[in-house]
Amino acid sequence: MGKYDKFFALAKEKGLEQVELYVSETRTLSISLFHGEVDNYSDNNGHSIIARGILNGKCGSASCDVWNSKKATYLVNEVVNNARVIENDDPVFIFKGSEKYKKVNTFNNELEKITIEEKMAKLRALEKAVKEGDPRVMEVASTMYHQVTEKVNIVNSNGLNLKQKSNYFYAIAHCVAKEGTQVKSGYDFYFGNDFASFNPEDLAKKIVNKAVDQLGGEACDSNKYRAVLNPDVVASLLRAYVTHASAEEVQKQSSLFIGKVGQKVASKKVTIEDRPQQKNVFARWFDDEGVATYNKPIIKNGVLQTYLHNLTTAAKAGVETTGNGYGGGKKEVSSTFLYLKPGKKSLEELFEKVGNGVYITDVSGLHSGLNPQSGNFSLQSTGFLIEDGKRGRPLDLITVSGNLLEIFEDVLEVGNDVVLSPSGVSTQSVLIKKIKVSGK
Secondary structure (H helix, E strand, O other): OHHHHHHHHHHHHOOOOEEEEEEEEEEEEEEEEEOOEEEEEEEEEEEEEEEEEEEOOEEEEEEEOOOOHHHHHHHHHHHHHHHHHOOOOOOOOOOOOOOOOOOOOEOOHHHHHOOHHHHHHHHHHHHHHHHOOOOOEEEEEEEEEEEEEEEEEEEEOOOOEEEEEEEEEEEEEEEEEEEOOEEEEEEEEEEEOOHHHOOHHHHHHHHHHHHHOOOOOEOOOOEEEEEEEOHHHHHHHHHHHHHHHEHHHHHOOOOOOOOOOOOEOOOOOOOEEEOOOOOOOOOOOEOOOOOEOOOEEEEEOOEEOOOEOOHHHHHHHOOOOOOOEEOOOOOEEOOOOEEEOOOOEOHHHHHHHHOOEEEEEEEEOHHHHEOOOOOEEEEEEEEEEEEOOEEEEEEEEEEEEEEHHHHHHOEEEEEOOOEEEOOOEEEOOEEEEEEEEEOO
16 A cells, blocks of 8 residues: 555554545646637646544544645544544445446546647637637627546555546637527537547537527417427436436435336336446546446336436445445436437427427526425427428527426427537437426
C-alpha cells in the first residue's frame, strides 16, 4: 500500500476492524468565449480522499482534500468519532473484492494530447458558425469547452486495490434569436472523449435550429393529445422513473415498484437496462464499493426484472448486490448508465403514426413539478404541433401533466434517434397514447 501505510496502521491501533480509502484525483479545464475573446479560463487540479471504517458494527466516514501524515491521523480519528454516534443497525461492509472484474476502457490518451490552441480554434469556429447560422440570431450568449480527467483508486484493509482512469469533454453554446418582438433561446452540446469527432459546424446547426424553430410559437388548445416526446424529455422522465427500481427506495417504502419484480410495469415496447460495461465515457468496471459491475435489464419488454442494490440493501434483502453502490461516505443506490432499447422507427415515422398531436421538445421544473411519491407531474414545456403526420407550428406557454407510471405504460413506439445525455442516459424519442396539455 505504501503511500497509505500510516493510515492503515493508525486505524488498526484505534481498534477499527476494517478500513477503506476512496481516492479521486481530478483535473478540470474550462474555457469560455464571448464575442471571440476568452471570457474565462481555468485549469485546476482537485484531490478528494474519503475514508470509511467499521467500529463495533458501525461504519464511520470522513474526508479531506490533501494527503499527508497529519491528514491520515485526522481521518482515522474522525472515522472513529463518527462511527461511535451512528444509531441505525443497517449492515455495513468494507468489500473484499469480486471474483472477477471485466475491465472497460474509459480513457482516451489522444484527448490529453490536444493542445489548448486546437481546443480554442474549434470553440471559436463553433461561436462563429452559430452567429452566422441564421440572420435572426442576435447574440451568442455563451460558448464553452469543459474537460475532465479523473483517476479513482479504492484501497482497503482487505487487500482490495482498484484503479480506473477516465476522461471526457463537452462543448456547448447558447444563442438568442429574435423575430419581431419575440425572443427565443437555444443551446446544445457535444459530449464524449473523441476530440476528432467534434464538428463545430454540425453542432452550430442544432443550436441555431433550436432557437429559430421556436419563433412564432403560441399556446395550443388545452386537451389530451397523442404525443411524441423527444430524447431529452425522455431522459429526464426516465431518470426519475428508474429511481423507483432502487432497493433503497423500496426498503424505505417510498418506491412505486414495491412488490412488482416479475410484474408488468410498462408497455411491452419498453426495455430499460443499466449498462456500466457499455463502451462510452460512463463505463465503470467497479462501483464505489469496489464491486464488479455488469450489464443488466431493469425492465424487459415492460416487466420489472430486478431492483438495483448496493451491499447494504442486498444484505437486508438476502440477495446479491447488483454493483450499484455509489457515493462518498454513505453509499447510495444509483444506476450507472441507463439505456433505453431503441426501436426501428425514425422520428418522421413516429409523426406519421401520430397524425395529429404534439411533439414535446423540452420540459422544465422537474424537481418541483414532480411528486416522487405519486409519480404525478406538471411541467412547463415547449414543442410543436403534429399536423397531418408532419411537424407543425411551434408551441409556447404550455404545461404538460400526467403520471410517470402511466407515461411508460402508454408507450406505443420507441424511435431510433439515439441521443446520449450528459446525465448518463441513452434515449430515443417515444410515442405515447396521450398526455394532458394545458394551453389556451
